[in-house]
Amino acid sequence: MSMRRRTTRITVERGRGVFMISVAAELAEMHPQTLRMYEQRGLIEPKRSPKGTRLYSQEDVERLRRIQEMTTELGLNLAGVERVLLLEEQLERATRRMEQLERRSAEMRAEMEAEMEAVRRSLRAEIVPYMDPAGTDIVRARDVTPARRRIRVDREG
Amino acid sequence: MSMRRRTTRITVERGRGVFMISVAAELAEMHPQTLRMYEQRGLIEPKRSPKGTRLYSQEDVERLRRIQEMTTELGLNLAGVERVLLLEEQLERATRRMEQLERRSAEMRAEMEAEMEAVRRSLRAEIVPYMDPAGTDIVRARDVTPARRRIRVDREG
DNA sequence: TTGCTCCTCACGTCACGTGAGGTGGC
DNA sequence: TTGCTCCTCACGTCACGTGAGGTGGC
Numbered sequence: 485m486s487m488r489r490r491t492t493r494i495t496v497e498r499g500r501g502v503f504m505i506s507v508a509a510e511l512a513e514m515h516p517q518t519l520r521m522y523e524q525r526g527l528i529e530p531k532r533s534p535k536g537t538r539l540y541s542q543e544d545v546e547r548l549r550r551i552q553e554m555t556t557e558l559g560l561n562l563a564g565v566e567r568v569l570l571l572e573e574q575l576e577r578a579t580r581r582m583e584q585l586e587r588r589s590a591e592m593r594a595e596m597e598a599e600m601e602a603v604r605r606s607l608r609a610e611i612v613p614y615m616d617p618a619g620t621d622i623v624r625a626r627d628v629t630p631a632r633r634r635i636r637v638d639r640e641g
Numbered sequence: 642m643s644m645r646r647r648t649t650r651i652t653v654e655r656g657r658g659v660f661m662i663s664v665a666a667e668l669a670e671m672h673p674q675t676l677r678m679y680e681q682r683g684l685i686e687p688k689r690s691p692k693g694t695r696l697y698s699q700e701d702v703e704r705l706r707r708i709q710e711m712t713t714e715l716g717l718n719l720a721g722v723e724r725v726l727l728l729e730e731q732l733e734r735a736t737r738r739m740e741q742l743e744r745r746s747a748e749m750r751a752e753m754e755a756e757m758e759a760v761r762r763s764l765r766a767e768i769v770p771y772m773d774p775a776g777t778d779i780v781r782a783r784d785v786t787p788a789r790r791r792i793r794v795d796r797e798g
Numbered sequence: 799t800t801g802c803t804c805c806t807c808a809c810g811t812c813a814c815g816t817g818a819g820g821t822g823g824c
Numbered sequence: 825t826t827g828c829t830c831c832t833c834a835c836g837t838c839a840c841g842t843g844a845g846g847t848g849g850c
Binding site (some may be wrong): 529554560564565567571574581585586592594599600604 | 745
């Protein structure tokens, strides 16, 4: 057996609290005390074990890294981070909604066109039998001797 | 003549630089030095007179008040203000675009329906004369005595 | 006992606002 | 000359991060 570090991969729901504060802090490259402070400021809300120990989820860690990025790379303070996270959420929702609208509008157009084509076809179908086979024409019933009538079309309202 | 202060109202383009720094600062309720600092930080860009004096527009003053609001009421630092202004712009653009999309989609639906109705009507028009006025029916031409035929419909390819 | 958790308190650093101080042109 | 402009520099305040210090349960 070599001394090589073994790596393994486990799967956990992204929202499930699994990391205690020391681990989460290490993953987010932050001081544990900083995480406690962020929680007090309402920037993050880790789950708690029955004993009261904070349990951070994968999502929490990602959020922490985003906060880290905003504070250290962009120089925002925490009030700014809070506001930016909120706005980004709104923007994302708006973007998703827009894509959905665009998709739906394209669908609708296709559907409408199909329906229009169907209408054309179906109305035309009511005429075609009278014109086909060759040699048939449409005439007004009142021009016909009553005895010879054979085909009727229902009247509409 | 009374000593009462007279007020008057003038109209200026919103983007035109008209206020020198002391006036702009007073209007925005800020220290003039603060405005200079904001400019250095890239948060605002007043016009300049030929002599180099800063000239703030109505828009500039409004932007200053927005910045003021974010820093004093929400506690953002300037990096945060910068970021938030940017995001708000994006969000506004997205919102406007969405409204436009919705409007256009509604228009399109109405147009399509109208067109569909027109198609129905125009195709039906080829039949209607045979069904109206009351008491008329459609029959096959071959059931009619040749001499009594009166109306024909053109065949299509 | 060790190493973690929880908490509160305190201090160093840095950003920001503002005041001082000196210059120049209506 | 007065009062504005321009600029740079410096200081006080405050937010934030982090370390210390004390508690409690595996």
